[in-house]
Amino acid sequence: MPIRVLDKKVVAQIAAGEVVERPASVVKELVENALDAGATQIVVEAKGGGVSLIRVTDNGSGIPADEVELAFERHATSKISSVADLQSIHSLGFRGEALPSIAAVAQVEMVTCAVGEATGTFVSLEGGVMVQRRTQARAPGTTVAVRQLFRNVPARLKFLKSAATENNHIAGVVSQYALAYPEVAFMLMIDGRKTLSTSGRGRLMDSIMEIYGLETARQMLEVKSDGWSGPVEVSGMVGAPTLSRAGRDYLSFFVNRRWVNSRLLTRAVEEAYHGLLTVGKHPVAVIALSLPPPEVDVNIHPAKSEVKFHNERTVFMAVQKAVRQALVEQMPVPSIGEVATAPYAPPVQREQEIWNRVAVSGRSPQPAVDTFLPLTASLPVLRVIGQLMKSYIVAEGPDGLYLIDQHAAHERIILEQVKAQRARQAVEVQGLLAPATLEVSPAEAQVMKWHLTELASFGFTLEPFGERTYLVRAVPAVLGNGDWLSALRELLDAGNDKASWTEKVLISLACHGAVRSGKALTDDEMRALVRQLEQTAAPHTCPHGRPTLIRLSAGQLSREFRRT
């Protein structure tokens, strides 16, 4: 085929392919337009997974009658006019591509009325061409209805997932923008059913409650950078470590109020949770960054969903520090839930009841507000009273009774000790009196080869001894009296997940080196353990993210004994 310039229609469809990937992309563009128009109320409706209908109605500034046609021209925008403007974009849109792209792959109708104009305009487009135009009454604002999406692009249509999945993506987009703009009231109707709505009261906490629910909102901590991070301001909310999720869907980032995907920001947040969440778990976070527009390039992605920071390191540090600070300063100590005032019950039964609640509250803390005291990173000085069930240390603090899980607490201590030793390259090792042999399977042998140096850095001295046998000459001192063999086996089974390998070794050492539940401890041992726990950087959780201690406050005690 000879080279030739493609006809306008083909060009439009190719370009549309970049902007409109699926129904949710249409929703995103239309919602962004509504926000740019200063709307305070935005209604999104979807039918048939967004393929039959997507309609977005706003009460924004509207489009003047004589500009309506232009809005559907490619590269026509009211938001920038020069290259210089590209350096400091304050709007969500700027490419002038959304409306023409959507019109290229769907049937579109728009009713709009500009503030200050007496009447509105109705237009309808087929295949990107305007086929109707008339005046129509409307209050200021804009409604865009998009029907039969991708009917003229069968390849795209085939690629779409089930209506339920597409609906999920649509709900995702609306949720994210609702989180980014708490001052805007959003409503989402899917197949005629109200699936989401926010009040637009302007508080992020309200939006989080409306979108993620009360239980989640209750466990969110406020993030604030308070001016120490230079031009980058960080705000938002993050979940306490008790609120972990299996995936990264609950991480939202807004850069100058634009919803973006960002590996950098994801890493910064996850870094801040380091050691507080179980490996493989992810936090809940809503983080808004505000920085001077020239500091961030928003023009690197056709759907504008990625940005590039000019100073990535500053941004990374600012986010990581702000989140870490929020966690350390406000992290709640799980506390024994409010014990219901019950009629007299025999003491034994009563005790059991309290323990049941303790067990429950560890999993889903839902205590009365005053028991959710934010504690500073460090523990108060605790006085050890004794041991309970050979598993828990009972201690008195300035503000109540503390129960410390001896195993979890010791895990935290070991984890931090080993980390510190490694940082100083001074890991304590313990030589074995006689070298032990360790036989490994072919798969384990492979893992062993990959990680021999890393294992050595933790204090394992392992020498190849034949094809699938190793001689173990020394082990990390923390495992010296413990079960180093199980730890080693567990690591070899863990496979070759490079990213989390170091973390896995640390956790495994902590777990196998820590004193077991069910072991009687002397008073001295308990006191030493509590002193060491007080000195750790994150005394409130074990490396798996479980609590190391719970507290029964003085207030709860007096309520329980009906002294108040």
Ligand code: ADP
């Ligand atoms: P962009 O948003 O990049 O400018 P669009 O194709 O999305 O490009 O929109 C083109 C123009 O149409 C916008 O610049 C804006 O002036 C106008 N417009 C689109 N949607 C709305 C709306 N909901 N309210 C007011 N004006 C709108």
Ligand code: MG
């Ligand atoms: Mg736009």
